[in-house]
Amino acid sequence: MTIHQAEFIISNTDVNKCPKELLPEYAFIGRSNVGKSSLINMLTDQKNLAKTSGKPGKTQLINHFLINKNWFLVDLPGYGYAKVSKNKRDTFQQFITDYFMKRQQLVCTFVLVDVRHEPQKIDLDFFTFLGTNQIPFAIVFTKADKLGGTNLKKNIAAYEKKVLEQWETMPIYFITSATNKMGKEEILTFIDQVNHS
Numbered sequence: 001m002t003i004h005q006a007e008f009i010i011s012n013t014d015v016n017k018c019p020k021e022l023l024p025e026y027a028f029i030g031r032s033n034v035g036k037s038s039l040i041n042m043l044t045d046q047k048n049l050a051k052t053s054g055k056p057g058k059t060q061l062i063n064h065f066l067i068n069k070n071w072f073l074v075d076l077p078g079y080g081y082a083k084v085s086k087n088k089r090d091t092f093q094q095f096i097t098d099y100f101m102k103r104q105q106l107v108c109t110f111v112l113v114d115v116r117h118e119p120q121k122i123d124l125d126f127f128t129f130l131g132t133n134q135i136p137f138a139i140v141f142t143k144a145d146k147l148g149g150t151n152l153k154k155n156i157a158a159y160e161k162k163v164l165e166q167w168e169t170m171p172i173y174f175i176t177s178a179t180n181k182m183g184k185e186e187i188l189t190f191i192d193q194v195n196h197s
């Protein structure tokens with residue numbers, strides 16, 4: 001699938017104010033700085049559609065991007081960033097939870113994890129939250145350009161092993177790099193298949 005149009009629609013902190021159209025949408029979530037906004041820019045071939053930063057805590061709202069006038073990509077704030085004040089973190093957590101619990105249009109969530117790191121409890125807990133609420137998700141390993149092939153394989157095998165301690169099967173996963181566009185076609189093909197299923 002090619003993305004020929006990507007348009008910012010609205011940012012907010014209230015799931016009730018998200019676009020009303022009944023179009024399929026795909027949300028990007030994960031720890032702060034993991035590369036959610038960069039991945040959206042990579043998939044859409046745009047530099048600044050979603051705002052990115054070297055410092056964690058950049059995305060603070062629910063951001064809807066309309067793709068090919070037909071479906072949405074949704075950029076969300078990261079979780080687990082200790083330097084955001086507790087008050088702000090609680091507010092984030094509230095509206096993000098609300099978004100996942102209430103958003104009927106959400107067809108699949110991409111949970112991003114940095115491929116360089118060992119499985120983190122906060123991510124495994126988030127998989128459990130999604131699973132408990134029957135929200136389909138895929139895992140996206142990010143920043144693959146930062147590891148060589150051997151370490152990449154080793155880290156993914158270790159990740160899979162950890163996930164299989166809790167889950168019967170490994171969820172579908174993608175290995176990506178916003179820098180060299182690895183994984184782009186695979187994710188877009190997957191979205192296209194879900195859109196047509």
Ligand code: GTP
Pocket residue numbers: 031032033034035036037038039051052053054055056057058059060076077078079142143144145146176177178179180
């Ligand atoms: P928050 O909005 O703060 O939660 O962060 P985010 O998950 O949206 O991360 P963002 O896309 O802003 O990227 C964070 C940093 O990681 C930036 O400096 C990006 O340039 C860098 N980055 C993101 N993806 C990649 C990647 O695939 N490879 C490399 N090398 N750097 C990346």
Ligand code: MG
Pocket residue numbers: 036037038051052058059075076077078
């Ligand atoms: Mg972001």
